[in-house]
Amino acid sequence: VQLVESGGGLVQPGGSLRLSCAASGFILSSYWMSWVRQAPGKGLEWVATIKQDGSENYYVDSVKGRFTISRDNAKNSLYLQMNSLRPEDTAVYYCTRFPLFYFDYWGQGTLVTVSS
Amino acid sequence: QSVLTQPPSVSAAPGQKVTISCSGSSSNIGNNYVSWYQQLPGTAPKLLIYENNKRPSGIPDRFSGSKSGTSATLGITGLRAGDEADYYCGSWDSSLSAHWVFGGGTKLTVL
Numbered sequence: 381v382q383l384v385e386s387g388g389g390l391v392q393p394g395g396s397l398r399l400s401c402a403a404s405g406f407i408l409s410s411y412w413m414s415w416v417r418q419a420p421g422k423g424l425e426w427v428a429t430i431k432q433d434g435s436e437n438y439y440v441d442s443v444k445g446r447f448t449i450s451r452d453n454a455k456n457s458l459y460l461q462m463n464s465l466r467p468e469d470t471a472v473y474y475c476t477r478f479p480l481f482y483f484d485y486w487g488q489g490t491l492v493t494v495s496s
Numbered sequence: 497q498s499v500l501t502q503p504p505s506v507s508a509a510p511g512q513k514v515t516i517s518c519s520g521s522s523s524n525i526g527n528n529y530v531s532w533y534q535q536l537p538g539t540a541p542k543l544l545i546y547e548n549n550k551r552p553s554g555i556p557d558r559f560s561g562s563k564s565g566t567s568a569t570l571g572i573t574g575l576r577a578g579d580e581a582d583y584y585c586g587s588w589d590s591s592l593s594a595h596w597v598f599g600g601g602t603k604l605t606v607l
Contacts, residue, residue, distance in 0.1 A: 414596070416541075423498065424533070424541060424584050426596035438594055474540060481588045481596075482531035482546040489540055 381405040381485045383475045388490030395465050399490060401458040401475030409433070409453035412478040415460050417471035418489075425471070428460065429478055443469075465494045499524065500585055500599035507605040512575050516602045518568040518585030524597055528588040530568040532561055535582045535601075544583075545570060572604070580606045 387399040399415070415427040428449040429438045437449050448461040458475055472489040501519040508514040518530065532545040543552050545561035548568065560571040568585055585599040 423582075423601040424535075424586075424598045426586075426598060429596065438596075440595060441593065481529050482543060482586070483533070483541075484543050484546070484552065486540040486542070 381477065383477065383485055383487035385473065385475050385487045385490035388473065388492045390493045390495065391465055392496050393465060393467060393494055395494070396461070396463045397465065397492060399460040399462065399473055399475075399492070401460075401487060403456045403458065403475075403477075406477070408451070408456050408458075412480060413449075413451060413458045414476045414478040414483060415449060415458075416474045416476055416483065416486075417469075417492075418474070419468075419471040422471075427473070430458070462492070465492075467494050470494050498600040499589065499597040500587065502583075502585060502599035502602045504600070505603045505605065507607055508575055509607045510575050510577065513571065513573045514575060514604065515572075516570045516583050516585075516604070518570070518599050520566050520568075520587060520597070522566060523591040524566075524587040524589040525563065525568055526566040528590060530561065530563050530585055530587050532559075532568075532570045533584045533586065535584065536578075537581070541584065575606050577606050580604055 382404045384402045414429040430449045446464045450459045474489045475487040476483040477485040529547045533541040535541040548563040549561040558573045582601045589597045
């Protein structure tokens with residue numbers, strides 16, 4: 381199993397960014413998937429979770445209406461569209477596999493920095 | 497402030513045993529599984545325990561998990577310098593707004 385995130389970087393407050401996660405070594409369509417973030421020097425924070433077919437999504441309250449989790453099983457990819465970014469969204473974002481109810485595999489993470 | 501409460505730090509000498517507690521409520525730990533994660537410095541978290549007390553393949557039996565009511569405990573025996581890391585508990589919270597919750601993390605220092 382391998383999860384490789386990409387798309388992080390520096391963005392201004394109010395800006396947008398789209399994170400991608402390339403999954404390999406397992407059948408993506410068989411698993412729920414999630415994003416978890418970690419602000420610099422802080423603990424883990426769950427961000428969002430998506431069902432195998434994309435029909436159910438769950439979000440932490442602080443990102444509802446701003447972030448959208450999606451997936452393309454045919455492309456073995458998970459995404460996180462982040463709009464209206466705030467400085468407090470600055471964190472390393474991890475792509476994780478979520479076989480109900482735990483995170484069994486994690487990517488290496490991609491850093492998102494929201495700053496002017 | 498995290499929904500699940502963990503001690504900020506614990507410490508013990510090599511070879512000793514340490515336990516890390518995780519306290520929650522009926523909407524999370526009380527009615528859902530608990531999992532534990534180890535994060536070594538500068539690395540991504542790794543699953544240590546899932547479904548309260550199960551170890552993934554490759555995790556040594558020095559690591560154990562238990563749950564009672566609305567609390568859970570991670571135990572580590574035969575401490576080694578390489579166990580020095582941050583440890584997080586987590587659980588699904590099935591309150592009105594279903595979501596996942598983590599503890600604030602516990603820094604383990606091997607003296």
